[in-house]
Amino acid sequence: MEHALLSASSAARWMACTASPRFEAQFPETTSEYAEEGRLAHALCELKVLKKFTNSINTRTYNSRLNKLKKGPLYADEMDRTSDLYIEHLTEKAMGYDIPPLVNAEVKVDFSEYVPDGFGTCDCIMIGGDMLDITDYKHGKGVPVLAEGNPQMRLYALGALKKYEPFYGGMIKRVRMTIDQPRIQSELSSETITVDELKAWGETIKPIAQTAFSGFGEFKPGDHCRFCRGKAQCRARADVNTALEDFKGCLLPTAENREKAQHGGGNVLTNAKIGELLVRGKDLVQWYKDLEEYALNALLNGEEIAGWKAVAGRSNRTFSDQDAALAAVIAAGYDESLVYEHKPKTLTGLEELMGKKEFAEKIGQFVIKPLGKPTLAPMSDKREPYSTAAADFSGAAQGEQQGASS
Numbered sequence: 473m474e475h476a477l478l479s480a481s482s483a484a485r486w487m488a489c490t491a492s493p494r495f496e497a498q499f500p501e502t503t504s505e506y507a508e509e510g511r512l513a514h515a516l517c518e519l520k521v522l523k524k525f526t527n528s529i530n531t532r533t534y535n536s537r538l539n540k541l542k543k544g545p546l547y548a549d550e551m552d553r554t555s556d557l558y559i560e561h562l563t564e565k566a567m568g569y570d571i572p573p574l575v576n577a578e579v580k581v582d583f584s585e586y587v588p589d590g591f592g593t594c595d596c597i598m599i600g601g602d603m604l605d606i607t608d609y610k611h612g613k614g615v616p617v618l619a620e621g622n623p624q625m626r627l628y629a630l631g632a633l634k635k636y637e638p639f640y641g642g643m644i645k646r647v648r649m650t651i652d653q654p655r656i657q658s659e660l661s662s663e664t665i666t667v668d669e670l671k672a673w674g675e676t677i678k679p680i681a682q683t684a685f686s687g688f689g690e691f692k693p694g695d696h697c698r699f700c701r702g703k704a705q706c707r708a709r710a711d712v713n714t715a716l717e718d719f720k721g722c723l724l725p726t727a728e729n730r731e732k733a734q735h736g737g738g739n740v741l742t743n744a745k746i747g748e749l750l751v752r753g754k755d756l757v758q759w760y761k762d763l764e765e766y767a768l769n770a771l772l773n774g775e776e777i778a779g780w781k782a783v784a785g786r787s788n789r790t791f792s793d794q795d796a797a798l799a800a801v802i803a804a805g806y807d808e809s810l811v812y813e814h815k816p817k818t819l820t821g822l823e824e825l826m827g828k829k830e831f832a833e834k835i836g837q838f839v840i841k842p843l844g845k846p847t848l849a850p851m852s853d854k855r856e857p858y859s860t861a862a863a864d865f866s867g868a869a870q871g872e873q874q875g876a877s878s
């Protein structure tokens with residue numbers, strides 16, 4: 473698949489670290505099972521959009537292409553349901569227009585007016601009234617992606633405007649950008665801005681994109697490093713994470729704790745200092761894991777990593793032929809009911825079996841969501857602070873529910 477150096481999907485990274493596009497270009501592109509699953513799910517979505525909204529495909533071709541996709545080794549029934557949900561969401565949107573909008577799937581767009589050599593593919597574009605409407609399907613279920621201020625969506629929107637403005641003239645006044653991530657977000661995430669606002673944003677990123685394209689960008693490590701191909705071998709990231717003298721400011725005795733030290737208390741870190749250290753060391757753990765992953769792969773590829781070797785990890789005993797082993801247990805006189813366990817499916821398994829809609833209708837009333845275990849988060853995190861009182865109440869409510877069902 474062809475990729476732009478400054479792709480829309482990596483825009484959040486190259487906008488923050490303008491050195492990253494040229495730096496990571498030296499490392500080979502890799503793919504993962506997750507990425508391949510995503511590609512298959514997108515192909516299903518595209519096919520269903522074409523069938524539902526366009527005349528470009530007849531039922532026979534649709535069925536044959538659908539069956540072919542379903543034979544893919546990574547196909548899962550869940551994809552059929554999430555792509556159906558995607559179509560439902562698009563249908564609801566289309567029904568919101570006074571007259572049926574134009575709908576296109578997998579539209580290649582060019583945003584090189586703002587980003588050198590920039591192009592990409594929009595999953596679905598709808599145009600009706602004064603609105604240009606872009607929807608991006610996300611199959612991943614790791615991190616929820618939001619539409620608000622999302623540079624990937626805005627770049628797609630700029631490309632789509634360039635494509636459709638010549639036909640629609642000044643009719644298009646607003647742009648709605650939506651992310652549909654049905655596996656982890658039941659609500660769509662959307663942002664609507666005016667065409668003028670979008671173009672003004674495009675102007676602000678032009679110089680950043682030029683710098684990133686030029687190869688004279690600045691290395692700026694941060695959260696965005698985790699999707700960079702050079703994340704393990706990047707010196708800038710290593711420098712930040714090994715700048716241990718940075719921590720000294722947190723630990724050097726101040727006049728105040730020198731005073732305390734005289735009374736035996738200066739060696740104890742205050743909660744304020746611990747808060748500071750947590751911020752400064754935030755990326756250390758992930759960086760170390762990335763180094764480990766890189767080193768293990770290098771060793772397995774026959775390279776040397778000074779002072780390290782690959783060894784076999786822990787493993788558990790398993791049967792070479794489970795059916796034969798179980799048959800032997802039964803033959804030895806043990807009742808089959810003792811050999812096999814009859815277990816219900818998990819909540820998620822049942823939801824996958826029934827689909828979200830039927831699951832909600834038939835057994836939604838039995839679902840409760842207890843408060844999660846307390847976990848540490850920076851103040852900028854959007855979640856409410858953990859409340860012990862709420863946890864006690866949630867535990868009590870759960871107890872009542874269990875009591876009622878027993």
Ligand code: SF4
Pocket residue numbers: 485489491492495496691692693694696697700701702703704706707708709
């Ligand atoms: S690892 Fe981080 S700092 Fe280094 S190039 Fe990639 S994004 Fe930039």
